[in-house]
Amino acid sequence: MPIRDVRARPAHWSGALHAPAPAQRTVCYLDRVRPPDDIPGVRSVPLISVRELTKRFPGVVANDSVSLDLLPGEVHALLGENGAGKTTLISMLYGLLQPDGGSIAMDAQRVTIKNPRHAMDLGIGLVAQHFNLARRHTVAENLAVGLRGTPFWRPTRALQKRAAELTERYGLEVRMHAQVAGLSPGERQRVEILKAVMQGARLLILDEPTSVLTPQEADALLRVVTDMRRDGRGILFISHKLGEVLRVADRITVLRGGKVVGRRVRGGAEASELARLMVGAPTATPQRLGIPPEGEPVLRVSGVWVRGRRGPALRGLDLAVRPGEVLGVAGVAGNGQSELAQVLTGLARPEKGSVTLAGADIGRLSPREVRKLGVAYIPEDRRAEGVAGTLSVAENLVLRQVRDKEFARGPVIDWRKAEAFAAAAVLRFDIRTPSLATAARTLSGGNVQKIVLARELSGRPTLVVASHPTYGLDVGSAALTHERLLAQRERGAAVVLISEDLDELRALSDTIVVLFAGRVAGTLPISEAITETGWERLGLLMGGGAAA
Amino acid sequence: MELELLTTTLARALAFGTPLLLAALGEVVAERAGVVNLGMEGMMMLGAVAGFMVAAATGSLPLALLASTLAGVAVAALHGVIATFLLANQFVSGLAITIGGVGLANLLGKEWVGKPLAAPMLPFDVPVLSGVPLLGPAFFTRQYALTYAALVLALVVWLVLFRSRVGLTLRTVGESPAAADAAGANVRRVRFLAVLVGGAMAGLAGAYLSLAYRPAWGENITNGMGWIALGLTILALWHPLRAVPAALLFGAFFTLSFRLQAVLPPELLTLLPYLVTVLALTLIAWRGGRGAVGAPEALGVPYRRGERE
Numbered sequence: 001m002p003i004r005d006v007r008a009r010p011a012h013w014s015g016a017l018h019a020p021a022p023a024q025r026t027v028c029y030l031d032r033v034r035p036p037d038d039i040p041g042v043r044s045v046p047l048i049s050v051r052e053l054t055k056r057f058p059g060v061v062a063n064d065s066v067s068l069d070l071l072p073g074e075v076h077a078l079l080g081e082n083g084a085g086k087t088t089l090i091s092m093l094y095g096l097l098q099p100d101g102g103s104i105a106m107d108a109q110r111v112t113i114k115n116p117r118h119a120m121d122l123g124i125g126l127v128a129q130h131f132n133l134a135r136r137h138t139v140a141e142n143l144a145v146g147l148r149g150t151p152f153w154r155p156t157r158a159l160q161k162r163a164a165e166l167t168e169r170y171g172l173e174v175r176m177h178a179q180v181a182g183l184s185p186g187e188r189q190r191v192e193i194l195k196a197v198m199q200g201a202r203l204l205i206l207d208e209p210t211s212v213l214t215p216q217e218a219d220a221l222l223r224v225v226t227d228m229r230r231d232g233r234g235i236l237f238i239s240h241k242l243g244e245v246l247r248v249a250d251r252i253t254v255l256r257g258g259k260v261v262g263r264r265v266r267g268g269a270e271a272s273e274l275a276r277l278m279v280g281a282p283t284a285t286p287q288r289l290g291i292p293p294e295g296e297p298v299l300r301v302s303g304v305w306v307r308g309r310r311g312p313a314l315r316g317l318d319l320a321v322r323p324g325e326v327l328g329v330a331g332v333a334g335n336g337q338s339e340l341a342q343v344l345t346g347l348a349r350p351e352k353g354s355v356t357l358a359g360a361d362i363g364r365l366s367p368r369e370v371r372k373l374g375v376a377y378i379p380e381d382r383r384a385e386g387v388a389g390t391l392s393v394a395e396n397l398v399l400r401q402v403r404d405k406e407f408a409r410g411p412v413i414d415w416r417k418a419e420a421f422a423a424a425a426v427l428r429f430d431i432r433t434p435s436l437a438t439a440a441r442t443l444s445g446g447n448v449q450k451i452v453l454a455r456e457l458s459g460r461p462t463l464v465v466a467s468h469p470t471y472g473l474d475v476g477s478a479a480l481t482h483e484r485l486l487a488q489r490e491r492g493a494a495v496v497l498i499s500e501d502l503d504e505l506r507a508l509s510d511t512i513v514v515l516f517a518g519r520v521a522g523t524l525p526i527s528e529a530i531t532e533t534g535w536e537r538l539g540l541l542m543g544g545g546a547a548a
Numbered sequence: 549m550e551l552e553l554l555t556t557t558l559a560r561a562l563a564f565g566t567p568l569l570l571a572a573l574g575e576v577v578a579e580r581a582g583v584v585n586l587g588m589e590g591m592m593m594l595g596a597v598a599g600f601m602v603a604a605a606t607g608s609l610p611l612a613l614l615a616s617t618l619a620g621v622a623v624a625a626l627h628g629v630i631a632t633f634l635l636a637n638q639f640v641s642g643l644a645i646t647i648g649g650v651g652l653a654n655l656l657g658k659e660w661v662g663k664p665l666a667a668p669m670l671p672f673d674v675p676v677l678s679g680v681p682l683l684g685p686a687f688f689t690r691q692y693a694l695t696y697a698a699l700v701l702a703l704v705v706w707l708v709l710f711r712s713r714v715g716l717t718l719r720t721v722g723e724s725p726a727a728a729d730a731a732g733a734n735v736r737r738v739r740f741l742a743v744l745v746g747g748a749m750a751g752l753a754g755a756y757l758s759l760a761y762r763p764a765w766g767e768n769i770t771n772g773m774g775w776i777a778l779g780l781t782i783l784a785l786w787h788p789l790r791a792v793p794a795a796l797l798f799g800a801f802f803t804l805s806f807r808l809q810a811v812l813p814p815e816l817l818t819l820l821p822y823l824v825t826v827l828a829l830t831l832i833a834w835r836g837g838r839g840a841v842g843a844p845e846a847l848g849v850p851y852r853r854g855e856r857e
């Protein structure tokens with residue numbers, strides 16, 4: 001497709017793809033990269049160049065002197081784990097956050113991107129993970145809202161022709177008159193892409209674009225990306241999936257801990273190397289545990305499918321955990337971890353497959369019934385799910401047991417006994433609180449987590465499900481959490497430990513499984529996981545680079 | 549004659565339904581932008597009393613209508629500031645406006661209670677159309693100009709909401725303020741203006757009661773019509789054209805409650821609008837989930853930039 005096609009259209013429809021460049025300027029490159037040679041006439045002035053961009057949040061440097069260039073007609077992949085700083089970077093590029101240091105230039109002109117509307121006017125489009133569409137509007141209405149220069153009456157009619165052209169050009173199949181609520185995630189994404197392109201995006205930021213897609217849809221998306229590249233648009237492709245990054249990217253920048261830890265060009269990158277860059281080197285020496293237990297699994301998950309908020313989240317998951325075993329579940333967030341925790345605790349029902357605990361099918365039971373069978377749950381969002389914030393420390397400590405006979409005096413709660421129980425728990429778990437009557441929400445994260453641990457682990461559980469149990473905790477609380485989880489292992493409970501912290505997983509687990517796209521991508525016994533090659537393999541599996 | 553019963557019932561239903569339609573159209577505009585206005589009753593009362601006082605003092609109907617509209621807008625501005633700029637609870641604010649507005653209007657109108665207006669708005673027969681059999685006596689005989697204004701307004705509101713860029717922006721603000729914000733719309737301003745338009749229509753609805761329908765001041769002249777208009781908005785599924793037959797239906801309940809007093813207790817028929825509304829809500833809830841019908845998704849939710857839903 002010749003570029004002329006695009007240029008011929010009114011500027012407010014497509015954005016000027018090739019604005020005339022000021023005659024004199026100096027452009028420096030981060031590395032020696034030529035513009036893609038299959039595009040005639042594309043200049044090598046970067047569409048956007050980011051220099052030493054820094055963003056600090058309290059206690060953390062989310063972006064530390066990040067620099068990168070994006071040329072017209074280039075697909076630049078930004079690779080990194082959760083927490084690597086990808087989202088912070090694109091938030092700054094889209095005007096959602098203001099950088100604390102560094103600069104952004106578009107077409108070699110320095111810019112301050114004030115807000116999303118300004119970003120759009122500069123030709124930056126973002127397709128975020130959470131779609132920003134009015135669900136009950138039609139596709140055409142959603143497209144019309146953001147467009148400038150639409151006629152006052154019937155604004156949707158004027159854009160149909162233009163939308164049809166773009167649909168055909170890039171294979172962005174959408175039904176213009178369908179309501180967004182009835183569309184699949186893939187279709188919604190195409191609407192978002194179409195919207196951005198119609199608003200004149202020369203630089204399209206795709207944030208984890210394939211995470212909501214079926215494999216077929218993902219393939220189609222990668223073709224769309226390739227077509228757009230050919231038209232001289234630049235694409236910033238954010239992902240943690242090695243396979244697709246290697247497939248579409250002209251250049252790859254790897255972020256870890258807010259820093260650029262590697263740059264590779266097409267053909268100069270290997271999956272294993274990228275994986276190592278992405279996860280970094282192991283920091284802690286894993287503490288050795290006793291011999292992994294033998295015997296029959298107490299928890300069996302077989303062929304489980306669970307529907308998440310955006311389509312199937314678990315796709316035929318199989319797991320087995322023995323009594324006294326810690327099963328570490330690794331993976332990048334959003335690969336089914338939340339749904340796994342929910343299905344083990346009765347909060348989600350499997351559509352297919354079975355979950356059995358000590359022979360009992362718990363897939364159809366209510367959360368309360370599941371808990372009665374001895375399942376303890378340390379939820380991911382401890383403040384929202386772990387405690388009722390406005391209730392007191394004492395009330396939160398007995399929430400789980402309050403319906404037991406032990407605390408009942410006739411139909412009412414025996415608060416004397418309940419408070420005695422709570423007071424003992426406060427001592428045992430070192431909960432730092434001014435009083436038993438203090439509202440739980442006023443405590444620090446570490447102390448909130450101790451309340452959760454004290455309550456959940458008090459009933460001699462058969463199975464402990466812990467979701468990111470030390471995320472955001474101070475060192476002392478994290479150590480106490482680890483110690484209590486290991487104590488449960490010692491007394492013979494099965495522990496499912498879901499975490500993104502590989503060091504934590506290697507320190508506590510007997511076996512590590514890696515979740516990818518709702519399935520177990522690979523299983524490593526701890527003896528393998530602590531080796532150099534095991535570490536590398538974990539990274540590969542997390543990136544979907546070696547699907548078993 | 550039965551035919552006459554039908555036409556007079558329809559005529560009275562239209563007359564009764566006019567203030568309901570006006571108020572409901574105002575509520576549709578506000579709610580489509582995402583703001584619930586429970587202050588309808590209070591705004592109608594203040595519109596009614598403002599119009600009545602100006603008409604009594606000046607004898608000018610245009611001035612009286614202007615006063616009613618402005619009274620509605622002024623109170624709506626209060627609600628608008630509270631609901632869209634201060635991001636406070638819209639339900640509490642609306643309730644307070646209703647309670648305060650009804651009280652204030654009764655206080656202001658105290659010395660006029662029972663006094664008729666010297667120059668009220670008069671009903672008239674539409675030339676030619678009033679001669680059409682059936683339709684003529686039902687819809688074009690002895691109605692008020694405000695009735696036809698309300699019907700035209702329904703059409704205008706529909707055109708603007710569903711056929712114009714302004715309406716698209718307003719509806720997007722009510723459905724997904726984040727999407728509207730990203731598209732460059734000023735969410736708070738759009739919401740504020742929508743509430744003002746709603747207040748203006750509530751004021752006009754009040755004017756219809758005190759200047760035309762019952763041109764003598766009486767306590768609680770609106771008699772709960774503001775609340776019925778809220779139910780009407782739901783029954784009409786937030787659609788201005790569907791509000792027309794719905795207003796006729798509710799108007800018919802009112803007039804029949806007088807006519808059938810001998811057969812049915814009037815309380816039962818005055819109860820019907822509420823029952824129908826509850827039924828409509830139930831049906832929506834049943835069919836809901838797929839999101840085809842029902843309340844705007846961001847209805848009643850203050851918008852703060854950067855918060856995820």
